[in-house]
Amino acid sequence: DVKVTQSSRYLVKRTGEKVFLECVQDMDHENMFWYRQDPGLGLRLIYFSYDVKMKEKGDIPEGYSVSREKKERFSLILESASTNQTSMYLCASSAPTTGPAGGYTFGSGTRLTVV
Amino acid sequence: GNSVTQMEGPVTLSEEAFLTINCTYTATGYPSLFWYVQYPGEGLQLLLKATKADDKGSNKGFEATYRKETTSFHLEKGSVQVSDSAVYFCALRGGSNYKLTFGKGTLLTVNP
Numbered sequence: 261d262v263k264v265t266q267s268s269r270y271l272v273k274r275t276g277e278k279v280f281l282e283c284v285q286d287m288d289h290e291n292m293f294w295y296r297q298d299p300g301l302g303l304r305l306i307y308f309s310y311d312v313k314m315k316e317k318g319d320i321p322e323g324y325s326v327s328r329e330k331k332e333r334f335s336l337i338l339e340s341a342s343t344n345q346t347s348m349y350l351c352a353s354s355a356p357t358t359g360p361a362g363g364y365t366f367g368s369g370t371r372l373t374v375v
Numbered sequence: 376g377n378s379v380t381q382m383e384g385p386v387t388l389s390e391e392a393f394l395t396i397n398c399t400y401t402a403t404g405y406p407s408l409f410w411y412v413q414y415p416g417e418g419l420q421l422l423l424k425a426t427k428a429d430d431k432g433s434n435k436g437f438e439a440t441y442r443k444e445t446t447s448f449h450l451e452k453g454s455v456q457v458s459d460s461a462v463y464f465c466a467l468r469g470g471s472n473y474k475l476t477f478g479k480g481t482l483l484t485v486n487p
Contacts, residue, residue, distance in 0.1 A: 264418075293474075302479035303419075303464065318474075350418055363409055363468075364475055366418035 263287075266351050266367040273374050279338040281370050283351030290355060292334035293364065294318075294326065297348040309334055341374045348372075377402045381465045381478035388455055388485050396450040396481050398439075398465035406469035408432075408441055408448040413462040413480070422450075422463070455485045 267282035285292065293308040295318075305318030307326040315326050323345060327335040334353075338345055348371050352364040382397040400406065407426045411419040423432030428443035437452045448465060465478040 300479065303477040305474060308474065352419075363411075363421040363424060364419075366411075366420070368418045 264351055264353055264365050264367040266349075266370050268370050269368065271370055271372045273338075273341050273372065275342060275374055277338075277341045277374075279341045279372070279374075281336040281338075281349055281351075281372070283334045283336070283367055284332050285334075285353040285365070286332065287353060287355070287365065288331065289353035289365075290331070291353060292328065293352045293354075294324075294334065294336045295350045295352065296320070297350055297369070303350065306336065338372075343374050346372060346374045377406065377467055377469055377476040379465050379467055379476055379478040381463075381481055383479070383481065385482040385484060388483070390457055390485055390487050391454045392485075394450070394452040394455045394459075394483065396463055396465075396483070398448045398450065398478060400446050400448065400465075400467050402446075402467055402469045402476075404469055405443075406467040408439070409466040409468070409475070410437070410439055410448070410450050411464040411466060411477075413464065415461070419464060455483070457485045457487050459483060460485045 264285045273279050294306040295303040304320050309315045309328040325337045348369050350369045351367040354364045378401045409424045410422040412422045413419045423434040425432040425441035431440045439448050439450045462480045462482050464480045466475045468475050
């Protein structure tokens with residue numbers, strides 16, 4: 261079965277720490293995405309990547325960066341974690357060859373708490 | 376730009392009740408439309424989709440019809456079960472845009 265795997269389900273970090281959230285997909289998908297999910301706000305796109313070493317800002321990139329050194333791995337980096345980055349983080353991937361009709365495959369999410 | 380508006384929850388129903396979750400959208404061109412479901416503690420799963428006007432997506436007893444004239448994609452199920460308790464997200468993907476645009480989600484709770 262195809263998968264998107266996020267390295268941690270739960271994470272607790274201290275304010276000011278540099279935090280790495282890892283996501284790996286085994287579907288050879290070109291496109292990968294990072295969202296954060298907050299109550300009442302739904303899913304908001306942080307960054308996405310449509311190829312290795314390529315990245316584009318989403319709707320809320322401030323305070324985040326990303327890395328895509330290999331096709332299967334897309335990392336989200338919180339340069340200096342703050343309490344307002346406490347959230348559920350969801351990684352997803354998709355294949356552009358399916359065109360607009362293709363949906364995303366999501367990971368199970370990482371619930372990050374910054375204290 | 377693209378946007379999705381879905382009814383706010385929470386929605387609480389008794390088992391075997393009829394479910395409707397409304398979803399309307401704004402988009403240029405002819406988007407594809409999706410419903411995703413998120414069970415407690417999990418990521419999102421694709422529930423159903425429709426790629427052109429008048430298409431009906433269906434899965435697990437859920438249905439939604441792509442209505443271009445009303446720019447809507449309402450989710451329905453004739454008889455809900457406790458196991459349907461989850462958050463439901465309407466989404467669209469348009470043209471060559473890689474990105475899915477999501478609604479804010481609707482929490483459904485089904486009581487026995």
